[in-house]
Amino acid sequence: MSVVADRPDLDLDPHRLVDPEVHVHGDQYAIWHRMRRQTPVHRHPAGDLPAFWSLTRYADVRAVYRDPETFSSRHGVLLRPVALGEDPGGGMTLALTDPPRHKQLRAVVADWFTTRAVRSLTDRIEDCVRSVLDRAYEQGRCDFVHDVAGRLSMHVIGTIMGVPERDHDALFRWTNEAFEAGVSLAAHRELMAYFIDLMEQRIDDPTDDLVSMMAGGTLGDDLLTEEEIVLNCENIIGATENGRLAIAGGMQALLEHPEQWARLRADRDLLPTAIEEILRWTSSATHSMRTATRDCEIDGVPVAAGDRVVLWVPSANRDETVFDQPDRFDVGRTPNRHLALGIGEHVCIGGTLARAQLRILLTALLDTAGRIESAGPVQRVRSIAVAGPEHLPLLINPR
Numbered sequence: 001m002s003v004v005a006d007r008p009d010l011d012l013d014p015h016r017l018v019d020p021e022v023h024v025h026g027d028q029y030a031i032w033h034r035m036r037r038q039t040p041v042h043r044h045p046a047g048d049l050p051a052f053w054s055l056t057r058y059a060d061v062r063a064v065y066r067d068p069e070t071f072s073s074r075h076g077v078l079l080r081p082v083a084l085g086e087d088p089g090g091g092m093t094l095a096l097t098d099p100p101r102h103k104q105l106r107a108v109v110a111d112w113f114t115t116r117a118v119r120s121l122t123d124r125i126e127d128c129v130r131s132v133l134d135r136a137y138e139q140g141r142c143d144f145v146h147d148v149a150g151r152l153s154m155h156v157i158g159t160i161m162g163v164p165e166r167d168h169d170a171l172f173r174w175t176n177e178a179f180e181a182g183v184s185l186a187a188h189r190e191l192m193a194y195f196i197d198l199m200e201q202r203i204d205d206p207t208d209d210l211v212s213m214m215a216g217g218t219l220g221d222d223l224l225t226e227e228e229i230v231l232n233c234e235n236i237i238g239a240t241e242n243g244r245l246a247i248a249g250g251m252q253a254l255l256e257h258p259e260q261w262a263r264l265r266a267d268r269d270l271l272p273t274a275i276e277e278i279l280r281w282t283s284s285a286t287h288s289m290r291t292a293t294r295d296c297e298i299d300g301v302p303v304a305a306g307d308r309v310v311l312w313v314p315s316a317n318r319d320e321t322v323f324d325q326p327d328r329f330d331v332g333r334t335p336n337r338h339l340a341l342g343i344g345e346h347v348c349i350g351g352t353l354a355r356a357q358l359r360i361l362l363t364a365l366l367d368t369a370g371r372i373e374s375a376g377p378v379q380r381v382r383s384i385a386v387a388g389p390e391h392l393p394l395l396i397n398p399r
């Protein structure tokens, strides 16, 4: 059934897209649906946010992601109130640099995110999954976002970054506070102080972890500056919010589609397609932004140098010209060339890791969980940057 036919009285004004409240109620899907048909390249005037173009079709979103020369990341990849000025990470973090510098920076950290590196973490991820699920089973209930998906994501990234086990709880608390208050991690003083301290330790005494790798990393002939290291730590930790929202959103989707959970239970061979469908369905990164470096055209619409272009990823992933019955959650969907992790130069570096976490967690749930039921209403996060459940209260028992 179409998302529009479901809600005939809905206000489909595209300008509502910048209101986080719209994303809490799920109205954005109907707005995107209409924009894909009627105004796929839509101009939003300046307000609290700068003026920008909205892209909602798969082909346009994909084309912009794949053309970093014309569409720069240097001036920010998320819409940001004009009053805040440009993102301080511009030109310094992985997400906010352009080629050729971006490639050099990515090469500094890439080793930690390869298939081989992620495979070597399997035991650690399995241990963590066992521990978070045992705790949930013991209590018979959990907030899946916080207690399972959040704890798992933070433990895994903490391990990669070289945060000692004893500090994982503090890291988890600080990042939760920042995510829940909807503020940038950089605004969380304890967290930033922690990473400055960790960086200084690793500069003096490198070990085998991501922060040490950045501390010894070079761009051309120069070592990364301390500011670059800390901002990149923030970028990587911040990006894991997507992981937790995708994991929790996936659980929510399976609960809301019990027949799909039953299919997966009956046929574990569906796990790889189920994971891709969870990524497509949850599309937890709601938008990416780029800035045009030259005058160009998108779908025949002239875009001027300096214009901001916003790619609405969940809309691309529901494009009916690419996906058969896109509003259907189907764990067997194939083909499924979603853009949930971006594509091209800046494609998500944590994609393999996110998939591994989903696979290990779902396998453990299929192996050990008995009853999994909703224990209360689910509210979505109030954001135009990320999507997923804010809390997911569950009753959960072992088999």
Ligand code: HEM
Residues within 6 Å of the ligand: 073, 077, 094, 095, 096, 106, 157, 235, 236, 239, 240, 242, 243, 244, 246, 247, 279, 283, 284, 285, 288, 289, 313, 339, 340, 341, 342, 343, 345, 346, 347, 348, 349, 350, 351, 353, 354
């Ligand atoms: C399912 C969960 C995830 C989703 C949906 C997701 C989504 C994305 C997307 C759409 C981009 C491209 C942004 C752009 O081009 O502007 C991206 C980039 C990135 N992601 Fe993820 N991500 C996820 C998990 C993770 C995890 C677990 C990590 C951390 C280890 C991570 C780290 C990053 C980083 C560092 C970048 C920037 C890469 C670059 O610019 O070269 N992501 N992610």
